[in-house]
Amino acid sequence: xxxxxxxxGVVIVALGLLLLFLGTQMLTIxxxxxxxxxxxxxxxxxxxxxxxxxxxxxxxxxxxxxxDVRIPSGNESGDIDxxxxxxxxxxxxxxxxxxxxxxxxxxxxxxxxASFTTPRAxxxxxxxxxxxxxxxxxxxxxxxxxxxxxxxxxxxxxRTFNSYGYPLIVVGAIFVIYGxxxxxxxxxx
Numbered sequence: 001x002x003x004x005x006x007x008x009g010v011v012i013v014a015l016g017l018l019l020l021f022l023g024t025q026m027l028t029i030x031x032x033x034x035x036x037x038x039x040x041x042x043x044x045x046x047x048x049x050x051x052x053x054x055x056x057x058x059x060x061x062x063x064x065x066x067x068d069v070r071i072p073s074g075n076e077s078g079d080i081d082x083x084x085x086x087x088x089x090x091x092x093x094x095x096x097x098x099x100x101x102x103x104x105x106x107x108x109x110x111x112x113x114a115s116f117t118t119p120r121a122x123x124x125x126x127x128x129x130x131x132x133x134x135x136x137x138x139x140x141x142x143x144x145x146x147x148x149x150x151x152x153x154x155x156x157x158x159r160t161f162n163s164y165g166y167p168l169i170v171v172g173a174i175f176v177i178y179g180x181x182x183x184x185x186x187x188x189x
Contacts, residue, residue, distance in 0.1 A: 006179025
């Protein structure tokens with residue numbers, strides 16, 4: 001038996017076993033998940049001159065709007081102007097000030113399909129304007145939802161060190177077997 005390779009192999013096997021059984025680490029990682037909430041769920045209303053809906057929203061929300069416009073008497077499609085404004089610009093628009101800025105502006109649309117991101121926390125107004133065509137009232141079927149990102153903490157196992165344990169056990173076993181099989185050479189002075 002050769003003592004050097006044998007005991008070296010035993011140490012390598014022991015190190016491999018330690019990595020195999022004790023090498024698992026528990027890590028906490030942050031996982032972003034997108035969640036969706038409904039603002040308006042397929043509400044239907046009639047627009048004579050103009051109608052608005054409001055919602056208090058926080059910053060950095062992605063809001064998606066969809067809807068259909070119809071003429072109620074003939075059940076045919078109609079058109080409408082659709083705007084989304086923050087509170088300050090809505091007050092300007094309401095008083096007739098043309099300097100009002102819209103986050104979304106869709107003119108003469110039959111189908112509403114728009115999305116925007118809220119720049120800050122505010123009250124946002126969804127305006128349905130039919131003032132250009134008050135002769136025909138319009139029926140609007142409207143829905144809106146918003147998405148936001150939530151960070152969830154998840155615990156995961158990291159088994160990187162475990163994968164190093166198997167090869168070390170094999171290499172250590174080879175050294176142990178070599179140390180056992182080979183006879184020691186006598187040392188003569």
